[in-house]
Amino acid sequence: MDLKKLVYFVTIVDEGQITRAANRLHIGQPPLSMQLKALEDELGVILIKRNNKNFELTPTGQTFYKRAKEVLNSIDGMVTEVREQQEGERGKLSIGIVMSCIPYLPPILKIFKEKYPLISFQLLEEDSRRIEELLQNKEIELGIIRLPLQSEEMTDMRDLIIHHIQSEPLVAIQPSNGNFFKGKTISIKELENQPLLVLRGQGNYNVFHRFVETCNSFGFNPKVICESLDVRTLMTLADSGLGIAIVPKIALQIKMPESLSFAEIIPNINSETALIWREHRYLSKAAQNFKDILINHIK
Numbered sequence: 001m002d003l004k005k006l007v008y009f010v011t012i013v014d015e016g017q018i019t020r021a022a023n024r025l026h027i028g029q030p031p032l033s034m035q036l037k038a039l040e041d042e043l044g045v046i047l048i049k050r051n052n053k054n055f056e057l058t059p060t061g062q063t064f065y066k067r068a069k070e071v072l073n074s075i076d077g078m079v080t081e082v083r084e085q086q087e088g089e090r091g092k093l094s095i096g097i098v099m100s101c102i103p104y105l106p107p108i109l110k111i112f113k114e115k116y117p118l119i120s121f122q123l124l125e126e127d128s129r130r131i132e133e134l135l136q137n138k139e140i141e142l143g144i145i146r147l148p149l150q151s152e153e154m155t156d157m158r159d160l161i162i163h164h165i166q167s168e169p170l171v172a173i174q175p176s177n178g179n180f181f182k183g184k185t186i187s188i189k190e191l192e193n194q195p196l197l198v199l200r201g202q203g204n205y206n207v208f209h210r211f212v213e214t215c216n217s218f219g220f221n222p223k224v225i226c227e228s229l230d231v232r233t234l235m236t237l238a239d240s241g242l243g244i245a246i247v248p249k250i251a252l253q254i255k256m257p258e259s260l261s262f263a264e265i266i267p268n269i270n271s272e273t274a275l276i277w278r279e280h281r282y283l284s285k286a287a288q289n290f291k292d293i294l295i296n297h298i299k
Contacts, residue, residue: 003075005039006068008032009047013057013065086285093286094122096131096143100199100231101273103253104144104165108294115293119286127201127229135160135278141287146248147272148205159279163291165298170211170269171252171262173238173245178261180244186263192220195243197234199251200227207271211246214269235260248273 008025012032015021022029040047047061057065097105102125112119124134128145135143149160172191174180180194192215200208208227215222225243228234231251238245239259248271252262275294277283283291 001042003072005035005042006072008035009039010065010068010072012036012048013061018055089116090118091284091286092120092122093142093284093290094124094140095290096124096126096134096140096145098128098131098144098146098201099125099229100146100248100251101144103250104273104294108290108297111297112290112293116286116289127203128206129201129203132160132276135276138281141277141283142291143276145274145276146201146207147274149276160276161279163275163295165273165275165294166250167270167272168248168250170207170246170265170271171249172265173235173247173252173256173260173262175239175241176259176261178241181263184263185266187266188214188269189218189220191215191222191244191265194223195225196222197226197228197237197243197245198222198224199229199231199234199247201229207248210271211269214267
């Protein structure tokens with residue numbers, strides 16, 4: 001059924017007269033009457049009893065009018081929703097993020113939600129390698145990861161755009177009543193014989209490897225008793241007194257308990273954070289808006 005026929009019919013009913021409906025639709029009265037007759041013939045029913053200039057909706061016409069209004073309103077809503085989504089004002093944005101980078105999100109999301117309140121989020125907390133895979137599989141549009149990239153050798157991942165966000169030093173964490181360190185910094189040599197709990201992703205080279213390499217350059221292999229993807233797990237274990245947790249400093253903003261204290265490791269072992277997306281893949285307006293807000297906020 002031609003949607004124009006629905007528009008014509010609803011307008012006739014709304015105006016209560018074919019002449020007024022024709023004027024509103026900017027068409028002649030005879031063509032509009034013919035469209036109404038063609039609609040009734042197509043349905044095989046009488047929608048309007050016509051008597052000169054007056055007309056009366058039949059019960060069938062009343063039902064059809066109600067349903068036609070629903071269809072037209074639904075189409076209007078669909079068009080509005082699609083346009084808003086195209087403009088980044090509606091829809092769902094999927095982002096992959098490393099757990100230790102979560103503290104970057106609250107201020108960004110607050111700004112974004114104030115500007116685009118109808119956008120919802122799907123946050124997938126994974127390690128950097130998995131986030132790169134999710135981008136490749138088009139399951140997310142943006143990723144917030146720790147460098148270096150884990151898939152640089154993969155041909156289909158060479159179109160990644162990398163925007164550096166920030167560099168953070170690694171810190172050592174102990175219970176607040178611990179006596180291993182007292183100041184705000186700790187020499188890496190002091191970690192030589194300590195049980196350590198170290199953040200580690202699934203890639204070939206990450207924070208864990210950088211930490212171990214630095215220890216090796218100072219002449220010892222670190223005594224790592226636990227590796228984990230989750231900084232919260234490491235902090236919980238450190239809180240229990242199991243060992244000294246080694247995590248990026250920004251991870252402390254994930255509501256570190258008052259029962260913990262930290263010290264920056266000297267020399268600094270920096271962990272780089274980056275926003276990544278696929279260069280040759282369509283990026284929704286919502287993703288573009290989020291990307292711009294994050295980059296400007298970090299600046």
